[in-house]
Amino acid sequence: MISWRKHYKQTLIAIGLLLSTSASFYGQDGDPKNGEKLFKANCTACHALDKQVIGPPLKGVVERVKTEGGKDRDWLHKWIKDNKALRASGDKYANEIFEKFNKTEMLQFPNLTEKDIDDILAFTTNPPAPEPEPTATTATDTAAAAPADKTTTNVVIISLLAIAGLLVWILLKLRQLVKLGQSEDLAGLNATRVRSFSEIYEKYHYIGKGLLAILAILATYGIWNWIMWIGVYKGYKPDQPIYFSHKIHAGEQKIDCQLCHSSAKYGKVSEIPSMNVCMNCHRTISEYNAKHYMEPGKDKAFYDGEIQKIYQHTGWDPAKQQYTGKTEPVEWTRIHNMPDFVYFNHSQHVVAGEQAIINSFNKKNPNNKIDVVCKACHGKIDTMNVVQMANDFTMGWCIECHRTTEVDMNNGYNKEYFKNLHDKLKKQYPKDGGKITVDAIGGLECGKCHY
Ligand code: HEC
Ligand code: HEC
Ligand code: HEC
Ligand code: HEC
Ligand code: HEC
Ligand code: HEC
Numbered sequence: 001m002i003s004w005r006k007h008y009k010q011t012l013i014a015i016g017l018l019l020s021t022s023a024s025f026y027g028q029d030g031d032p033k034n035g036e037k038l039f040k041a042n043c044t045a046c047h048a049l050d051k052q053v054i055g056p057p058l059k060g061v062v063e064r065v066k067t068e069g070g071k072d073r074d075w076l077h078k079w080i081k082d083n084k085a086l087r088a089s090g091d092k093y094a095n096e097i098f099e100k101f102n103k104t105e106m107l108q109f110p111n112l113t114e115k116d117i118d119d120i121l122a123f124t125t126n127p128p129a130p131e132p133e134p135t136a137t138t139a140t141d142t143a144a145a146a147p148a149d150k151t152t153t154n155v156v157i158i159s160l161l162a163i164a165g166l167l168v169w170i171l172l173k174l175r176q177l178v179k180l181g182q183s184e185d186l187a188g189l190n191a192t193r194v195r196s197f198s199e200i201y202e203k204y205h206y207i208g209k210g211l212l213a214i215l216a217i218l219a220t221y222g223i224w225n226w227i228m229w230i231g232v233y234k235g236y237k238p239d240q241p242i243y244f245s246h247k248i249h250a251g252e253q254k255i256d257c258q259l260c261h262s263s264a265k266y267g268k269v270s271e272i273p274s275m276n277v278c279m280n281c282h283r284t285i286s287e288y289n290a291k292h293y294m295e296p297g298k299d300k301a302f303y304d305g306e307i308q309k310i311y312q313h314t315g316w317d318p319a320k321q322q323y324t325g326k327t328e329p330v331e332w333t334r335i336h337n338m339p340d341f342v343y344f345n346h347s348q349h350v351v352a353g354e355q356a357i358i359n360s361f362n363k364k365n366p367n368n369k370i371d372v373v374c375k376a377c378h379g380k381i382d383t384m385n386v387v388q389m390a391n392d393f394t395m396g397w398c399i400e401c402h403r404t405t406e407v408d409m410n411n412g413y414n415k416e417y418f419k420n421l422h423d424k425l426k427k428q429y430p431k432d433g434g435k436i437t438v439d440a441i442g443g444l445e446c447g448k449c450h451y
Helices: 001-026 030-041 063-070 073-088 093-099 112-123 145-182 189-195 198-231 246-252 275-282 302-315 346-351 356-366 374-378 395-405 412-417 421-429
Strands: none
Touching: 030 112, 063 073, 063 093, 063 112, 073 093, 073 112, 145 198, 275 302, 346 356, 356 374, 356 395
């Protein structure tokens, strides 16, 4: 037995060795299978293999850059990692293709390793034959709102059942009373007692009181709900004129939030993208293929119809491939909306506060970490088909975060901005061993958030 085990182990080791050597043979030009995965995860938002999407088709790109630009693999590595830096370095071909694509920015991929890129290039050089289409459903669609909605409905149903039960009981009691009143046994003493309504009430007053109590409880519940809804919009989730899914765009397609909400970086508002931004992609994406995902209960025809709405609004005629000039604005329902007397600035949080907010959030939620700063306030938007408010967005919510988030004094912005203040603050705020939270830089001053 023992010797069998030994052999078994040796065989395993031998198989392992064999596999690893064959993998390293493969590795010289990259592994197209892994490349396909990476391509789908990172590039399909803008590239297809054999047609132009936002960027050029990438099939055979290694050959193409060699013939068209005289560039080698090394150039491709640099371009894919950080095309911006490559352009900034004055590389002629890089700037040419940028111009050719109307200065549309490709994303940067500093996280891809050299091997990852080789794998992707192997995939674009030798794409495997297409596999049969997987049935496109992922049943893991757990909108956060569902449980809350369910409990509300349950409470209502249980209350209604309780009321119905009570009514039946009262009816039975009344019937008994009437029978009692009619019964001959009750002549004499009892008869007068029972017939008098006030006497009946006295005997059964607790029924009325019980009813009143239940009504009061229901009313309180309703009013409480109503108040919560006025002050706190958490969970607010309106239907939109176009069924635009963040789960599909930001989640499945991994499109960067700031490709659409680009002004978040620069200013006070973060804005809903204009229809032109949609057309950058949807001029070529006129159908939903749902290779990755389809929401239960929806089908391809539904999604295709929603994409058609973009054409209606922009006046694009997909058959003729031209604009007709007839446009209609889309009226998105605004979800987040602070009162006019509040000043909230995205750039303060998305640029200056980015690292501080991500670090602090991940420290507080070790099992639910975020990679993009937006999610600290807006929740996991990339898992939502329909955007819903993920937090209270009340004054208490802002302040709670300012009290507990340590400012990153070393980022470029704050270094410049708080040059002199820094040491003074360190002395002034020795709490937590000199940690400087947002309140220390004025994050609790009324005037900072109120006009
Ligand atoms: C946000 C859209 C976007 C994403 C995502 C994107 N690209 Fe691009 N890519 C472009 C655009 C646009 C161009 C054309 C050049 C330009 O405008 O900068 C381009 C050009 C290229 C080129 C040069 C092609 C040529 O013909 O010279 C390569 C190679 C490339 N992309 C690879 C990739 C890879 C690999 C990925 C995924 C890891 C990727 N791109 C992700 C938009 C994108
Ligand atoms: C392809 C474009 C696109 C991308 C990518 C995108 N969004 Fe959006 N976003 C929209 C559109 C269109 C709306 C308005 C319709 C809606 O509410 O769904 C919107 C709405 C929102 C809203 C609600 C705005 C309001 O009315 O208060 C928030 C918050 C938001 N997006 C955050 C994000 C975050 C965070 C990401 C990245 C994880 C992201 N978005 C990625 C297009 C995009
Ligand atoms: C960076 C590229 C890109 C941009 C910008 C973009 N989309 Fe899309 N969109 C896609 C891709 C990719 C798909 C999925 C196609 C597929 O899987 O077949 C898609 C699918 C859709 C669908 C069907 C699925 C769903 O979400 O309901 C709709 C509708 C849609 N987009 C609307 C919009 C609107 C509205 C905008 C502008 C606010 C927009 N898109 C901007 C790339 C983009
Ligand atoms: C510190 C919390 C916080 C962070 C981080 C944050 N937001 Fe917001 N966001 C808000 C608040 C608060 C509002 C409401 C602003 C208002 O009504 O004036 C808002 C509103 C929005 C809106 C609606 C339009 C508008 O500007 O009022 C969009 C879209 C949006 N955010 C997208 C983003 C994106 C994309 C990111 C990441 C790049 C992001 N947000 C990061 C708190 C945040
Ligand atoms: C997730 C945490 C978080 C939330 C929620 C948050 N903030 Fe902030 N806020 C920060 C951080 C971090 C900074 C410091 C940025 C920096 O490094 O300068 C900041 C800075 C500010 C500043 C500048 C303070 C100064 O003295 O320069 C204002 C104003 C502000 N926030 C307003 C708001 C308002 C209004 C809300 C609620 C609608 C809010 N913040 C919600 C984290 C948050
Ligand atoms: C970090 C940002 C921030 C700071 C600092 C701040 N507020 Fe507010 N305040 C808000 C926000 C956001 C709202 C809106 C809340 C809502 O709509 O639910 C608000 C609402 C209010 C309201 C309206 C009543 C209410 O609760 O809706 C009053 C009054 C108010 N603030 C007074 C103050 C005073 C006084 C100070 C200074 C001690 C102060 N605030 C400091 C963010 C702030």
